[in-house]
Amino acid sequence: MSRQPLTPDEYHELVSKLTPPSRMLRGYWRAFWVGGLICCIGQALTLWAQQLNLGEVTAPMFTTSCLIFLGTTLTGIGVYDRIGKYAGAGSAIPVTGFANSVAAPAIEFQREGAVMGVGARLFTLAGPVLAYGIGASVIVGVVYWLVRGWVL
Amino acid sequence: MNRVGEQTFLYEHPPAIVSHASIVGPKEGRGPLASWFDTVLEDDILGQKSWELAEMEMVRRCAKNAMNQAQLSDEDVQAMLGGDLNNQIIASSFAARTLGIPFIGLYGACSTFVQALVMGAALISGGFLENALCVASSHFCTAERQFRFPLELGTQKPPQASRTATACGASLLAAQGNDNALRVTSGTVGRVIDLNITDANHMGAAMAPAVFDTVAAHLSDTGRRAEDYDLIATGDLGWIGRDLLLALADAAGIDLPPEKLIDCGASLYYQEQDTHAGGSGCGCVASVSCSWLMKRMEAGELNRLLLVGSGAMLSPTSSQQGQSVPGIAYAACIERSKV
Numbered sequence: 001m002s003r004q005p006l007t008p009d010e011y012h013e014l015v016s017k018l019t020p021p022s023r024m025l026r027g028y029w030r031a032f033w034v035g036g037l038i039c040c041i042g043q044a045l046t047l048w049a050q051q052l053n054l055g056e057v058t059a060p061m062f063t064t065s066c067l068i069f070l071g072t073t074l075t076g077i078g079v080y081d082r083i084g085k086y087a088g089a090g091s092a093i094p095v096t097g098f099a100n101s102v103a104a105p106a107i108e109f110q111r112e113g114a115v116m117g118v119g120a121r122l123f124t125l126a127g128p129v130l131a132y133g134i135g136a137s138v139i140v141g142v143v144y145w146l147v148r149g150w151v152l
Numbered sequence: 153m154n155r156v157g158e159q160t161f162l163y164e165h166p167p168a169i170v171s172h173a174s175i176v177g178p179k180e181g182r183g184p185l186a187s188w189f190d191t192v193l194e195d196d197i198l199g200q201k202s203w204e205l206a207e208m209e210m211v212r213r214c215a216k217n218a219m220n221q222a223q224l225s226d227e228d229v230q231a232m233l234g235g236d237l238n239n240q241i242i243a244s245s246f247a248a249r250t251l252g253i254p255f256i257g258l259y260g261a262c263s264t265f266v267q268a269l270v271m272g273a274a275l276i277s278g279g280f281l282e283n284a285l286c287v288a289s290s291h292f293c294t295a296e297r298q299f300r301f302p303l304e305l306g307t308q309k310p311p312q313a314s315r316t317a318t319a320c321g322a323s324l325l326a327a328q329g330n331d332n333a334l335r336v337t338s339g340t341v342g343r344v345i346d347l348n349i350t351d352a353n354h355m356g357a358a359m360a361p362a363v364f365d366t367v368a369a370h371l372s373d374t375g376r377r378a379e380d381y382d383l384i385a386t387g388d389l390g391w392i393g394r395d396l397l398l399a400l401a402d403a404a405g406i407d408l409p410p411e412k413l414i415d416c417g418a419s420l421y422y423q424e425q426d427t428h429a430g431g432s433g434c435g436c437v438a439s440v441s442c443s444w445l446m447k448r449m450e451a452g453e454l455n456r457l458l459l460v461g462s463g464a465m466l467s468p469t470s471s472q473q474g475q476s477v478p479g480i481a482y483a484a485c486i487e488r489s490k491v
Contacts, residue, residue, distance in 0.1 A: 003404070015354070
């Protein structure tokens with residue numbers, strides 16, 4: 001016997017009515033300026049790398065390494081989670097966020113040991129990005145190889 | 153008769169709550185109920201090697217505090233009933249290992265403390281035990297890593313999400329007790345209710361129908377109305393879940409006065425503490441009832457309390473496989489004996 005006064009559908013309607021919405025505009029603004037700032041830092045690093053005559057191939061690698069170092073360090077000293085809480089996608093999408101998603105489980109699962117802890121869990125969050133990112137680039141590569149005769 | 157209606161135990165020999173103890177973490181110690189807790193921890197780790205061991209130590213200290221207040225040693229306590237949110241309830245069972253008390257491990261998710269009260273009171277009333285230690289705990293850091301993400305990951309939470317409280321509460325029940333002791337007089341075992349909520353963040357919405365079901369069963373089984381209670385305290389519905397419960401009661405035509413309904417999880421934090429919908433976890437109902445509520449009852453401010461623990465019976469596996477979140481609730485009626 002059910003005592004519930006509402007059907008699941010009626011209840012879902014009630015739940016959406018009583019649940020406050022996420023503050024989207026505020027979220028967009030925060031993601032925009034923090035994400036933009038991270039990108040500006042990246043651009044500044046690239047310009048600096050060019051001044052150091054690092055070359056067109058090495059300069060982006062220099063920038064990426066610096067940003068990963070920054071993201072990992074800020075994760076290690078417990079700051080990046082606060083930035084992430086504030087900025088959301090603004091700090092998750094840039095490569096610093098990728099660094100955070102690898103460093104955070106590395107810190108968290110140390111206590112389970114180097115193999116089954118850090119080793120096994122290091123890519124729990126970044127793993128899907130790597131798997132589908134590499135998978136997608138293979139597909140794009142094959143398509144490019146097939147059509148390059150017509151395109152170029 | 154030890155039973156009324158469909159789901160309710162009416163204890164023939166209602167056990168007394170001879171002592172109670174509570175421990176909370178630093179964040180909970182900055183909330184509105186801070187001054188009521190027996191112990192506020194300075195940090196979350198308690199000098200241990202892992203968060204899980206820290207939670208175990210919290211359970212051990214809380215249990216010890218309750219036993220010391222009742223002047224009972226580990227050997228005097230006949231059973232420990234309890235659980236937590238860790239896989240295979242390791243915080244409680246590891247604490248029981250240290251204490252050496254016969255252990256009945258329970259799992260009712262965040263409702264475990266009230267489940268322990270209902271079961272412990274039944275075993276005492278039935279003459280199987282002379283006393284029982286009921287305990288439940290939760291820890292923010294163990295719950296985050298098991299159910300959600302690593303602590304240092306920068307993520308945002310939606311407004312309906314809750315924060316797992318770092319908290320523990322323990323009550324020592326005994327067949328004997330002084331004349332004006334608090335007593336557990338009846339208990340209602342809930343059914344698992346699922347209205348197909350699939351958002352694992354929205355535990356208030358998943359549990360509110362179960363809490364409603366158990367409260368309605370308790371009232372109908374005992375022939376009481378909500379007004380017969382001085383206070384109805386739910387476990388960890390949070391602010392939104394509390395509103396949902398009121399709306400469900402309204403739709404069912406059950407008079408549930410909002411001023412008599414509080415939620416332990418929602419009461420643990422100030423809104424400014426950024427815990428979204430409020431606190432969740434076994435520790436909410438355990439720590440708040442073993443401090444604020446029982447102390448107010450002992451002071452004579454409340455005479456009859458309906459404590460309703462609420463639990464979301466999900467696991468990371470069930471949510472990843474797209475299953476909905478079923479809820480459960482247990483209710484225990486605690487009364488101050490007439491002098």
